[in-house]
Amino acid sequence: xxxxxxxxxxxxxxxxxxxxxxxxxxxxxxxxxxxxxxxxxxxxxxxxxxxxxxxxxxxxxxxxxxxxxxxxxxxxxxxxxxxxxxxxxxxxxxxxxxxxxxxxxxxxxxxxxxxxxxxxxxxxxxxxxxxxxxxxxxxxxxxxxxxxxxxxxxxxxxxxxxxxxxxxxxxxxxxxxxxxxxxxxxxxxxxxxxxxxxxxxxxxxxxxxxxxxxxxxxxxxxxxxxxxxxxxxxxxxxxxxxxxxxxxxxxxxxxxxxxxxxxxxxxxxxxxxxxxxxxxxxxxxxxxxxxxxxxxxxxxxxxxxxxxxxxxxxxxxxxxxxxxxxxxxxxxxxxxxxxxxxxxxxxxxxxxxxxxxxxxxxxxxxxxxxxxxxxxxxxxxxxxxxxxxxxxxxxxxxxxxxxxxxxxxxxxxxxxxxxxxxxxxxxxxxxxxxxxxxxxxxxxxxxxxxxxxxxxxxxxxxxxxxxxxxxxxxxxxxxxxxxxxxxxxxxxxxxxxxxxxxxxxxxxxxxxxxxxxxxxxxxxxxxxxxxxxxxxxxxxxxxxxxxxxxxxxxxxxxxxxxxxx
Amino acid sequence: xxxxxxxxxxxxxxxxxxxxxxxxxxxxxxxxxxxxxxxxxxxxxxxxxxxxxxxxxxxxxxxxxxxxxxxxxxxxxxxxxxxxxxxxxxxxxxxxxxxxxxxxxxxxxxxxxxxxxxxxxxxxxxxxxxxxxxxxxxxxxxxxxxxxxxxxxxxxxxxxxxxxxxxxxxxxxxxxxxxxxxxxxxxxxxxxxxxxxxxxxxxxxxxxxxxxxxxxxxxxxxxxxxxxxxxxxxxxxxxxxxxxxxxxxxxxxxxxxxxxxxxxxxxxxxxxxxxxxxxxxxxxxxxxxxxxxxxxxxxxxxxxxxxxxxxxxxxxxxxxxxxxxxxxxxxxxxxxxxxxx
Numbered sequence: 001x002x003x004x005x006x007x008x009x010x011x012x013x014x015x016x017x018x019x020x021x022x023x024x025x026x027x028x029x030x031x032x033x034x035x036x037x038x039x040x041x042x043x044x045x046x047x048x049x050x051x052x053x054x055x056x057x058x059x060x061x062x063x064x065x066x067x068x069x070x071x072x073x074x075x076x077x078x079x080x081x082x083x084x085x086x087x088x089x090x091x092x093x094x095x096x097x098x099x100x101x102x103x104x105x106x107x108x109x110x111x112x113x114x115x116x117x118x119x120x121x122x123x124x125x126x127x128x129x130x131x132x133x134x135x136x137x138x139x140x141x142x143x144x145x146x147x148x149x150x151x152x153x154x155x156x157x158x159x160x161x162x163x164x165x166x167x168x169x170x171x172x173x174x175x176x177x178x179x180x181x182x183x184x185x186x187x188x189x190x191x192x193x194x195x196x197x198x199x200x201x202x203x204x205x206x207x208x209x210x211x212x213x214x215x216x217x218x219x220x221x222x223x224x225x226x227x228x229x230x231x232x233x234x235x236x237x238x239x240x241x242x243x244x245x246x247x248x249x250x251x252x253x254x255x256x257x258x259x260x261x262x263x264x265x266x267x268x269x270x271x272x273x274x275x276x277x278x279x280x281x282x283x284x285x286x287x288x289x290x291x292x293x294x295x296x297x298x299x300x301x302x303x304x305x306x307x308x309x310x311x312x313x314x315x316x317x318x319x320x321x322x323x324x325x326x327x328x329x330x331x332x333x334x335x336x337x338x339x340x341x342x343x344x345x346x347x348x349x350x351x352x353x354x355x356x357x358x359x360x361x362x363x364x365x366x367x368x369x370x371x372x373x374x375x376x377x378x379x380x381x382x383x384x385x386x387x388x389x390x391x392x393x394x395x396x397x398x399x400x401x402x403x404x405x406x407x408x409x410x411x412x413x414x415x416x417x418x419x420x421x422x423x424x425x426x427x428x429x430x431x432x433x434x435x436x437x438x439x440x441x442x443x444x445x446x447x448x449x450x451x452x453x454x455x456x457x458x459x460x461x462x463x464x465x466x467x468x469x470x471x472x473x474x475x476x477x478x479x480x481x482x483x484x485x486x487x488x489x490x491x492x493x494x495x496x497x498x499x500x501x502x503x504x505x506x507x508x509x510x511x512x513x514x515x516x517x518x519x520x521x522x523x524x525x526x527x528x529x530x531x532x533x534x535x536x537x538x539x540x541x542x543x544x545x546x547x548x549x550x551x552x553x554x555x556x557x558x559x560x561x562x563x564x565x
Numbered sequence: 566x567x568x569x570x571x572x573x574x575x576x577x578x579x580x581x582x583x584x585x586x587x588x589x590x591x592x593x594x595x596x597x598x599x600x601x602x603x604x605x606x607x608x609x610x611x612x613x614x615x616x617x618x619x620x621x622x623x624x625x626x627x628x629x630x631x632x633x634x635x636x637x638x639x640x641x642x643x644x645x646x647x648x649x650x651x652x653x654x655x656x657x658x659x660x661x662x663x664x665x666x667x668x669x670x671x672x673x674x675x676x677x678x679x680x681x682x683x684x685x686x687x688x689x690x691x692x693x694x695x696x697x698x699x700x701x702x703x704x705x706x707x708x709x710x711x712x713x714x715x716x717x718x719x720x721x722x723x724x725x726x727x728x729x730x731x732x733x734x735x736x737x738x739x740x741x742x743x744x745x746x747x748x749x750x751x752x753x754x755x756x757x758x759x760x761x762x763x764x765x766x767x768x769x770x771x772x773x774x775x776x777x778x779x780x781x782x783x784x785x786x787x788x789x790x791x792x793x794x795x796x797x798x799x800x801x802x803x804x805x806x807x808x809x810x811x812x813x814x815x816x817x818x819x820x821x822x823x824x825x826x827x828x829x830x831x832x833x834x835x836x837x838x839x840x841x842x843x844x845x846x847x848x849x850x851x852x853x854x855x856x857x858x859x860x861x862x863x864x865x866x867x868x869x870x871x872x873x874x875x876x877x878x879x880x881x882x883x884x885x886x887x888x889x890x891x892x893x894x895x896x897x898x899x900x901x902x903x904x905x906x
Contacts, residue, residue: 131674133604156675176606202680204689282706285813342704363670363678371674373614472605476617476871531866533817 006054006063006073011563013045017080017258018351018564026354029081033357038208042084046077052115055093057100057410060112066407067243068305071250072559078254079563082361083208085251091158093247095123095167097240099185101412102228107185111165114187120163121185124154124214125237132374134169135180135234139216141170143230146223148184150216153198160212161197164188168216169237172230179231186225195219205360238316239415245319245370246308249326250301252365255358256294256330257556261564262355263287263337264550281536283340288542289534290333291556292518296490297329298558299519303400303493307424309407310397313416314424317386320370320378321486327366334359379482381470386423386485387462391455393434394427401500403559426455429492432499441513444498447520451491454527458484487526494519502558514541571750574647577655577703578640581633584662587695588626589890594688595622595669596889598676609672610880613873618668620876623883623893624856625665628827629658630895631857635735635760635830641742642735644749649715649758653823656708659699666692712819713811715754719822720802722757727766731759736837738896761795761822764829768792770836784851787858787869788832794865795825821865828861834895846882847893853879 017025023041032039054073056062064070070093077085092115099111114121130136139152150170160166165187173180188195198213228236264287267278277283304322307314338359341352366372399405433452436445461481469478498516518538525532534542546556554560599609599619609615636654640647670677673688680686699705734740768788775781798821805815835854842848856879859869886892 126675128675131604136606156679203678204680204693205678279810281810282813282816339705342700342706372671373674376614472607472612475613475873479614479617525866528866528868531817533813536812536814539813 006069007075007561010049010073010076011561012565013049014076014080016564024080026080026351029084030353030357032081032208033083034207036202036207038087038210039081039084042077042081043088046084046088047118050116050118051077051089052092052118055089055096056112056115057412060100060108061116062112065409066305067247067308067410068250068302068407071247071253071301071305074247074251075254075257075555075557076563078251079258080254081208082252082255082358082365083206085254086158086206086364087209089120090248090251091123092121092163094240094244095121095185097243097412098167098183098236099227101239101415102183102232102236103185104227106224107227110187111185114165119165120159121165121167122157122160122163122214124157124160124166125169126154126156127152128155132370134237135176135178137169137171137181139168139170141168141172141182141184143172143223143226147220148223148225150219150221152217153213153215155198155213156201156211157213158209158211160210160214162210166214167227169233178234181233182230183227183233183236184221184225185227186221190221190225191216191219192221193219203364205357205362206364207360235417238417239412241370242308242314242316242319242415243412245323245375246301246304248365249297249322250305252327252330252362253294253298253301253557255362255365256290256297256333257563259334259337259355259358260287260290260294260546260556261550262352263290263340264546266352266355267340277340281539284543285534285536285539286336286340287546288518288539289522289532290337291542291546292515292522292534293329293333294556295515295558296494296519296523297326299493299497300490301326302403302558303425303496304489306400306407308415309410310400311422311424312411312414314422315382315386315416315418317379317382317485318423318425318489320375321489323370324372324375324379324483325486325490327362328372330362331366334362373479376479376482377472379485380474380478382418383458383462383481383485384465384470385418386426387459389421390423391426391430391459393430394422395431395435396424396428396496400424400428401496425489425492425496428496429455429488432492432495441517443517444513444520447517447524448491448495450524450529451488451495451520454484455488458488484527487523491520491523494523497558511541511545514538515545518542567752570752571747573703574651574750574752575640577651577708578633578636578647580698581629581636581654581658583698584629584658584695585626585633587691587698588629588662588665590691591666591669591688592622592626592883592890592893593888594691595619595672596883598673600884610884615672616876616880617871618672620856620879621860622665622668623879624860625661625668626890626893627853627895628831628857628860629661629665630893631831631834632827633658634738634895635834638735638742639760641745642731643756643759644746645751646754646756646758647750648752649712649719649754650760650826652703652708652711653826655703656705656712656820657823657827659695660705662695663699666695709816709819710811712822713815715757716802716805716815716818716822718754719757719761720799720805722759723762723799723802725762727759727763729766732763732766732833733837735760736833738834738838739841758822758826760829760833761826763833764792764795764825767829767832767836771832774836778850780850783872784855784858787855787862788828790862790867790869791825791828791858791865794862794867795828798822798825824861824864828858831857831861838895846878847895852882853893853895 014024015022019025020027024045028039053063057064099107127137142149168184172182196215201211267283268276270277301322304318433448518534522532549556549560553564555563602609636650639650677688680689771785771788775785839848847853862869883889883892
């Protein structure tokens with residue numbers, strides 16, 4: 001967006017994390033992690049920047065205009081400390097989006113006021129016994145005479161004790177159907193008697209986050225705390241998830257961005273057998289592959305965010321694909337990078353110790369807010385309709401892949417529960433193949449065509465599939481269809497941005513085909529074609545591009561913004 | 566220095582027992598949880614996706630076990646080849662077990678990450694502890710590098726017909742192994758890898774066995790596919806020249822070598838012992854062998870279709886056992902019945 005440079009502002013405020021004297025640098029991050037306490041200086045900095053304004057739509061007095069921007073503007077935090085990102089306030093966003101989607105005007109005004117005054121709200125959906133199967137949750141709410149009485153508890157909830165308010169998911173119906181649960185936005189001062197709190201959960205990663213629990217048995221609140229109509233929680237949450245399942249993975253890309261910088265610096269500095277680790281071709285290839293995976297993940301997250309803005313009725317499958325594939329790409333890239341560090345990975349001090357912390361934090365990003373299975377379930381429910389109605393060649397709206405183009409304002413009320421009529425990314429993939437001409441390098445064209453064939457095959461599979469393949473009892477092959485769809489959307493996004501030309505990748509080196517070839521090769525391997533290893537020439541070109549970015553202190557993502565300065 | 570390096574050949578091989586122990590523990594926790602956990606109105610064990618993940622976990626465990634058994638016996642029978650065998654084991658066993666543990670974690674979901682989560686955080690601790698097995702005593706990189714240097718010998722020796730008696734001695738778990746002779750340890754194998762080179766011969770044995778036993782047809786087909794891939798792999802190695810700067814492709818070749826080695830070890834182990842176990846469900850008709858060969862082919866980028874029947878039989882066998890991992894042991898002839906658990 002032309003008017004915004006929030007990402008760079010926040011980058012400047014955080015400064016150089018490698019500087020030991022920086023109070024919000026890696027040294028402070030590691031100390032806070034060991035102490036299992038959020039870094040005070042980091043929280044202060046975000047308070048001063050009024051981070052919560054990012055979560056409040058412009059219409060309600062905040063700074064949030066755009067999902068793509070929202071993800072990017074929080075990346076500087078995740079480049080330093082994912083626990084600070086989550087612990088300071090991402091869960092406030094997760095709660096708030098439900099209210100922006102389905103809350104009354106009064107509730108929206110109240111919550112935006114709270115957030116803009118730097119208060120927190122917790123998102124109390126989860127009960128350990130039921131995982132992502134929210135419809136079977138046990139916590140109940142009984143609405144009588146203008147009051148609501150709760151019974152039950154919510155577990156592993158970030159900030160639940162220190163937040164001033166809470167968005168509570170509770171059962172208002174008897175069955176496990178889609179209309180059995182309701183949402184309540186509660187100012188904790190209005191809850192009487194005071195709720196009980198469960199002891200904090202200890203986790204391997206995100207150790208600084210205050211993951212607690214709340215017991216609301218016997219607590220009363222005004223009935224006006226109900227968000228939307230009774231029984232609409234599942235619907236509201238499914239809408240809100242479409243925003244957060246795109247925005248959160250986008251923020252989390254900051255983790256891999258930093259990991260790449262760390263791995264490069266380590267590989268150059270570390271000497272073995274009389275040479276730098278970075279002189280070893282296998283290490284260069286590992287770094288190049290992780291760089292490409294970051295670009296791929298960024299393409300998918302960015303395209304999905306922009307698609308939501310251009311057509312808010314894609315259905316829940318698109319966001320679920322982002323939440324499924326992006327954490328997986330990050331996880332595998334981090335695993336590969338961890339090998340570069342060798343035994344240094346286990347040493348808890350020195351300039352690279354923060355890598356080990358990032359490695360621990362990442363799985364919580366993946367499992368938190370819908371694990372992979374829950375995401376695939378959302379996707380496979382939509383596949384037959386998409387295959388039947390939406391997978392035909394149709395060029396994407398120009399603004400989808402043009403990073404400089406303005407997007408229409410986000411309309412949260414128009415988010416659809418079930419999409420299926422349009423699939424901007426899949427259609428764009430087919431159109432890109434149909435319109436490819438002699439200027440498209442042969443190697444890229446082959447890979448593109450293969451992706452198109454894979455989409456056709458997937459379409460045939462989905463159309464022929466029995467109804468059981470759309471639900472939790474789907475076969476392993478049924479779930480695999482969901483995985484393949486996510487991979488194909490990522491391919492579509494990469495191709496879309498490549499055809500549009502990514503600014504700094506092209507003009508730094510003149511070679512803009514290396515990354516797209518590498519990205520498609522690696523995605524193809526996820527579809528069962530080859531091992532995804534990069535040919536030496538590609539790996540060397542990409543290593544060179546990554547090297548320039550690290551040395552110039554630029555992001556390894558889709559937009560090579562200035563970072564760590 | 567030489568003493569240290571030679572003793573590494575033993576310790577690297579024995580590290581596989583650390584992985585097997587952690588793998589067995591993870592397997593227990595995962596299967597226990599899956600049996601008790603209900604999601605979407607069903608037990609996790611009734612959901613096909615969770616079943617597929619758990620069946621793969623079992624196959625992974627069997628693979629590490631087969632490679633490890635053959636590797637440890639090799640210390641006595643193929644002592645001079647331990648530089649290759651130990652590096653392959655030290656690479657593959659921890660890597661696959663890390664993968665196994667992370668797949669169990671997928672089944673456990675959020676609990677896998679809680680320090681006081683499932684079974685009081687046992688899972689989180691074992692995952693954390695096991696990660697270090699792949700790093701000490703020679704990490705992934707070091708082991709693959711060691712293999713890279715020996716690939717030319719591996720290729721040169723691949724065409725030789727192996728010594729059938731030596732193979733029988735190696736694979737038959739009931740035959741006592743000769744005493745270990747430390748003098749024969751060598752930092753470079755002059756004979757390449759006999760187990761790797763034995764694959765074509767082992768496939769022929771399986772084929773001749775299969776002529777009278779149609780139920781072995783699928784195992785034979787999988788083994789034959791592996792042999793064909795290994796054949797082109799060896800041809801590819803001929804173009805491999807030792808270089809001061811090792812290209813990334815050579816590391817991939819080293820990785821693939823470990824997979825062929827594991828496949829060959831599994832096939833040899835099954836052939837050498839199946840007669841004694843023909844009533845055990847795991848051994849009958851080559852069930853565990855098929856599971857392992859599918860895993861190997863998948864890792865080599867040639868995934869065969871999943872067999873739901875095999876997945877079901879493997880899971881039924883495991884869940885029937887008194888201790889799940891013990892039911893997957895290749896050392897016991899009949900699984901202990903589940904009763905007192």
